[in-house]
Amino acid sequence: MTGPDTTDYLLDNSAPEAEGRFAALSAVFDPVTERHLDALGLPPAGRFWEVGAGGSTVPIMLADRAGATGHVVATDIDVDRVRGDLPATVEVRRHDVASEEPPGGDFDLVHARLVLVHVPDRDEALRRMIAALRPGGRLLVEDFDVALQPRACLDPQRPSEHRANRIRAGFVELLARRGADLEYGRKLPRLLRGAGLCEVTADAVFPVAHPGAAALEIANVMQVREGLIAHGYASVEEIDAHLGEMGSGRIDIVTPPLVSASGRLPETV
Template sequence: MSSSPHVVDPGDHRYLLDNARVEAGERFTWLAELFDGVTHGHFDRLGVRAGWRCWEVGAGGRSIPEALAAAVGPTGYVLATDIDPGWLDPHGGYEVLRHDVVADPPPQPGTFDLVHARLVLVHVPDRVRALAAMAAALRPGGWLLVEDADTELQPLACLDEAGPAQRRANRLRRAVRELLTRRGADLRFGRTLPRVLRAAGLDEVAAAGSFPVGGVACDRLEAATVRMVRAELLAAGLAADADIDAHLAAVDAGELDLTLAPLISAWGRRPG
């Protein structure tokens, strides 16, 4: 029997939120607005300073590589890698490299003071291998900082289901979560980070969580994400055109207090 055109192949592990899409740039802008402050706080906590060597894994946009380059100064070094590095600036004061953290060997193993990845490993089916590559890139005493969402921990788009628009937003968020799961994302990965960092042989492991509620950045990120995956939602039979249009209109009107899954930030240090 031939497969239905409305069923997404469960073996399809292509990244749903593809960097090649124009909406990716919008997502990077609003993710930076929402989470860069959190990430910068952890950089400060770990002591990032002049002269450090840093690897930004799955960098996506420019904001974090630029911040690291400013922090480490001319005596330091920042490498920003991505499967599709098209949104990065090759003249931004950091090195840009096309790199797959699972398929490719770690660049410059054993040399980095900091390796950082944000919202990367949750989408990578072979997370254990990717994490091992990142840990192998650390020098003795270097820090690994991994920040990933835990959508199962807080799955709602609207915490306050006050009416039909909020209920529709939550139905669409469930549909997007289903697409992510079919593409190999682990929606419970964030909570496992302390354990997996210890399993990777790191010491001094700790973690913290953060998530925003409401505001323009949440609205703009939601709109960009829904537009980005609209065709996939329709093809999978997970949403209807009318519901998507109504939801985007409600977002644009500022009628929803949207939120995101918690971002779990975990860090650990290579012994030595």
């Protein structure tokens, strides 16, 4: 593997496949995020910052918890898909978490799901997110640990399942070329503690058979198909056959484990 060839985000939101990716991420991981948010015991009328929102389901989830007098700031480098029937309490802003000042401060919660793993300057991004918390505020970061479980098919038996694993390996290489940290998920508890947060907890989940995981695979592979072909990870024919198989429902496709880690900024720092 070579070093990063660009800092551009591989799966940019302007591609037509982004809509399908956000729907799939929502189907697979929104229940996980909801469970963690509920465990945090967020205050009513809270101030919440959703970093790298992508679509609108998590901002809406946060707005439900903030209530009519709360405030949610949803940011992303590309906010075109943070849309739909957003409550009036949700403010949408274009914002780069690694290089721009936080969109306000004194947040009761800062949350990012599947964002920092892609951001080359993720240490700086995490520092900015923590700096935006009020004393006692909560941070919830959810990110893949791709290296912990890199397969697309856990139990490959048929040629199409081995092909799925080869294509996933190519996709992972493309992510790494753009500066993704393939071992980021496992580092989160250590990083949160090292940043001075207390009450740090973390767990990891991944679907073993879930239709949303196949939908996510279709969106991702369609979006990066030219890169997979150009770097010799798969041929046109292999990608077309793989996408056909994904849509067939005959194959159990998995995602990497999603590590959800949370911590609290001490009242006095």
